[in-house]
Amino acid sequence: xxxxxxxxxxxxxxxxxxxxxxxxxxxxxxxxxxxxxxxxxxxxxxxxxxxxxxxxxxxxxxxxxxxxxxxxxxxxxxxxxxxxxxxxxxxxxx
Amino acid sequence: xxxxxxxxxxxxxxxxxxxxxxxxxxxxxxxxxxxxxxxxxxxxxxxxxxxxxxxxxxxxxxxxxxxxxxxxxxxxxxxxxxxxxxxxxxxxxx
Amino acid sequence: xxxxxxxxxxxxxxxxxxxxxxxxxxxxxxxxxxxxxxxxxxxxxxxxxxxxxxxxxxxxxxxxxxxxxxxxxxxxxxxxxxxxxxxxxxxxxx
Amino acid sequence: xxxxxxxxxxxxxxxxxxxxxxxxxxxxxxxxxxxxxxxxxxxxxxxxxxxxxxxxxxxxxxxxxxxxxxxxxxxxxxxxxxxxxxxxxxxxxx
Amino acid sequence: xxxxxxxxxxxxxxxxxxxxxxxxxxxxxxxxxxxxxxxxxxxxxxxxxxxxxxxxxxxxxxxxxxxxxxxxxxxxxxxxxxxxxxxxxxxxxx
Numbered sequence: 001x002x003x004x005x006x007x008x009x010x011x012x013x014x015x016x017x018x019x020x021x022x023x024x025x026x027x028x029x030x031x032x033x034x035x036x037x038x039x040x041x042x043x044x045x046x047x048x049x050x051x052x053x054x055x056x057x058x059x060x061x062x063x064x065x066x067x068x069x070x071x072x073x074x075x076x077x078x079x080x081x082x083x084x085x086x087x088x089x090x091x092x093x094x
Numbered sequence: 095x096x097x098x099x100x101x102x103x104x105x106x107x108x109x110x111x112x113x114x115x116x117x118x119x120x121x122x123x124x125x126x127x128x129x130x131x132x133x134x135x136x137x138x139x140x141x142x143x144x145x146x147x148x149x150x151x152x153x154x155x156x157x158x159x160x161x162x163x164x165x166x167x168x169x170x171x172x173x174x175x176x177x178x179x180x181x182x183x184x185x186x187x188x
Numbered sequence: 189x190x191x192x193x194x195x196x197x198x199x200x201x202x203x204x205x206x207x208x209x210x211x212x213x214x215x216x217x218x219x220x221x222x223x224x225x226x227x228x229x230x231x232x233x234x235x236x237x238x239x240x241x242x243x244x245x246x247x248x249x250x251x252x253x254x255x256x257x258x259x260x261x262x263x264x265x266x267x268x269x270x271x272x273x274x275x276x277x278x279x280x281x282x
Numbered sequence: 283x284x285x286x287x288x289x290x291x292x293x294x295x296x297x298x299x300x301x302x303x304x305x306x307x308x309x310x311x312x313x314x315x316x317x318x319x320x321x322x323x324x325x326x327x328x329x330x331x332x333x334x335x336x337x338x339x340x341x342x343x344x345x346x347x348x349x350x351x352x353x354x355x356x357x358x359x360x361x362x363x364x365x366x367x368x369x370x371x372x373x374x375x376x
Numbered sequence: 377x378x379x380x381x382x383x384x385x386x387x388x389x390x391x392x393x394x395x396x397x398x399x400x401x402x403x404x405x406x407x408x409x410x411x412x413x414x415x416x417x418x419x420x421x422x423x424x425x426x427x428x429x430x431x432x433x434x435x436x437x438x439x440x441x442x443x444x445x446x447x448x449x450x451x452x453x454x455x456x457x458x459x460x461x462x463x464x465x466x467x468x469x470x
Contacts, residue, residue, distance in 0.1 A: 001229040001263055008180035015173030016139050016159050028185055031227045036186040039125045041095040045204050051184045060154045060248045061262035065204050072172045074155035075095055078260045079203030086196035090239045092224045102368035109361030110327050110347050130374045133313045135283040145372045154342045166360045168343040169283055189417040189451055219415045233392050248436045249450035253392050266448045267391030274384035278427045279404055280412040290462035297455030298421050298441050310467055318468040321407045323377040333466045342436045354454045356437035357377055
């Protein structure tokens with residue numbers, strides 16, 4: 001799971017049918033000690049809002065978040081992070 | 095889903111049979127605040143045109159966009175982006 | 189499998205239902221001869237603790253570690269490394 | 283799909299049984315405007331030759347190119363590129 | 377398939393049950409013309425030894441190398457490279 005922040009919204013009227021009704025959000029990967037991660041679009045399975053830190057799954061796993069295997073979704077928000085605690089003696093900083 | 099722009103066309107006469115009839119387009123990843131993303135080929139599921147910004151899925155998910163599991167396609171255009179709104183206070187710029 | 193170190197914990201109250209009860213840990217990729225690898229979240233299948241070196245699998249394989257295919261987990265800790273021995277004449281250092 | 287060039291051959295006598303009879307080729311990713319892409323090995327499904335530009339699929343999709351799901355192949359050449367046309371006003375150069 | 381060299385061994389007593397009996401080896405990606413590739417762990421399906429050049433598959437494909445879909449293995453050694461021939465006029469060097 002990637003640690004991401006929700007940074008925006010995206011609208012697409014013309015899209016693959018099975019995507020209708022899905023809430024698509026722009027997210028950015030956020031790594032402790034690093035800046036400006038990858039920006040991409042994920043389908044929201046938990047009701048996340050702009051500015052929240054979230055857990056994002058990728059690949060075939062993203063479809064599992066919606067309980068069906070036929071949605072053309074490869075990134076999904078599956079959790080909203082309450083807190084994240086990193087052990088300063090274990091992590092390596094750049 | 096990757097945020098991409100359609101930047102070209104590609105033709106391949108000699109190809110795996112099940113690819114026949116598929117519209118293959120050259121796309122480039124486009125991240126807000128970054129330049130010159132990866133260039134690759136995606137099969138179009140929504141009727142996209144050169145210069146349009148699109149949503150691209152990757153991996154096994156790409157096959158879902160065509161409703162069959164046997165096509166040798168690992169990237170698919172699944173939506174045409176109307177608008178994309180990024181919150182300036184949330185996103186980190188390089 | 190990635191060679192990682194467990195570097196932290198993460199809490200998410202609001203999450204996809206099937207994630208309930210799973211132990212989520214923050215891990216960092218650790219490559220011999222390199223520093224400050226990628227930081228992400230993995231579900232623990234073996235009872236790992238902070239500071240331990242672990243083996244992490246990615247993608248659809250992560251779901252296999254939990255013996256069910258419907259969990260929205262794309263990274264799993266599947267082993268705790270006792271020792272790792274690298275042949276100095278074979279490995280290339282940066 | 284990646285845009286690659288076939289750059290070599292590879293031989294492996296001792297290999298997983300189901301790989302027998304497969305033609306393995308060394309390919310290099312080739313992106314318009316970039317140089318010296320990743321070099322890896324792909325199984326050829328279309329009869330490609332050294333120096334040709336090809337379309338390569340990755341992951342579970344590669345197995346689809348051979349019409350069976352049990353081959354341990356994660357990269358496959360699925361088309362030979364006749365021509366590739368890039369719109370100069372749409373693409374971003376490094 | 378990645379071109380790798382076997383560079384070490386790894387031991388993990390505490391691990392996911394279905395991994396028992398699998399031979400895990402430390403491998404390093406090796407690209408013609410590049411140095412010091414990624415180091416990771418792969419399960420050996422062909423009896424490879426330290427210092428040998430091997431073909432490694434990734435993702436769901438790695439499970440195919442063991443003929444069962446439930447092993448939590450995402451990287452597998454599927455062939456030992458006898459020889460690799462690269463066409464100097466086709467490959468691009470960094």
